[in-house]
Amino acid sequence: MKNNLRLASLSIATAISFALPALAAETAQDFVTKAAIGGMFEEQSSKVAQDKLQNQSLKDFAQKMISDHGAANAKLESIAGEQKLQVPSDLDASHKSDVDKLQSAAAPVDAPYADMQKAAHADAVTLFEGYAKDGDNAVLKSFAADTLPTLKMHQEMIDKVTASAPASDSTTPAATDTSNPAAPVPGANSFTEDQAKSAIAKAGYADVSALTKDDKGIWRGTASKDGKSTPIALDYQGNVVAGSN
Incomplete structure (x- = not known):
């Protein structure tokens, strides 16, 4: 009976470990890689979409993404260099595919851009919250904690823009x-x-x-x-x- 209980406990623990968020960063290098890719995506997708957006509030949001994430990306790169960690020079395949879709789409691209930014910021908040709490590098933990309020503010902004936009602005051409x-x-x-x-x-x-x-x-x-x-x-x-x- 005891052996059966141990096996059951082990099975539950294993299941829980696989249920952890995919964006949880286990190491400093893991955090840097995921944070850099996320930041680059939010900046690059906003640059590509900006001239194809119809809703003015969404245009303003895109400009803020370019400014805020450009600054955060530069700060992360500087910290990573001091900590002898590698910063990816380009997006991964999945994020690059999304940027390419915006690049090739006919204007307006309000709906797909807004959806991408919602998903990206949900992922970013999860990543930064987790690392600020349980990260293994003190300097990066501080960076995550300092950056988190801005990411949450971005999340609130995109939710507010899409909630107040007319139906026309949320329809993909x-x-x-x-x-x-x-x-x-x-x-x-x-x-x-x-x-x-x-x-x-x-x-x-x-x-x-x-x-x-x-x-x-x-x-x-x-x-x-x-x-x-x-x-x-x-x-x-x-x-x-x-x-x-």
């Missing part, structure tokens, strides 16, 4: 469904003419021509599909609507 909505939605449109043409083409149309943006922010023109020419419209959400002129 995805010009793939020509039946939704039934009519183009008016609103401030940040698509350029070339981006509008590209979005309409991705929705399955060819020979996109005569595009002009009306006073409601809707790109209108003509295009062909299945050999037939039709009026076409693209709204600021990325919805492509045929026969709407």
Whole structure:
């Protein structure tokens, strides 16, 4: 019976150890690596997205990420150098893929950028809280504790921006469904003419021509599909609507 209890306890302990947050840093080098990658991602993604954002509050948030994380990244690099620890020079594959998605996406990118920043800051707060409490390097523990309030403030900012943003700002432009909505939605449109043409083409149309943006922010023109020419419209959400002129 005692042996069975010991085995059961060991099994529970093993299960708990595997349930620990993936971002918990076990060593100083582990913390530096994860913190540096997280900070670089928040800065780089904000630089890439800034000119493609529509919501002004989100633009302001992106600028703050560039400023705050640029400074934090520089401080971490300096501390790591003093502690003889290695700082990664580039993002890992997963974070680089997210930055590439923002880079290649047509504007606006408000929704994917906001989602990425929410996830990144949730991870960062978990990492910094854990290391500030249980870290194995006194200098880095102090850095984590000092930086944590800023990360939490960023987290509150992005939550507030997305909570107060109109529905239009949280909709990812995805010009793939020509039946939704039934009519183009008016609103401030940040698509350029070339981006509008590209979005309409991705929705399955060819020979996109005569595009002009009306006073409601809707790109209108003509295009062909299945050999037939039709009026076409693209709204600021990325919805492509045929026969709407």
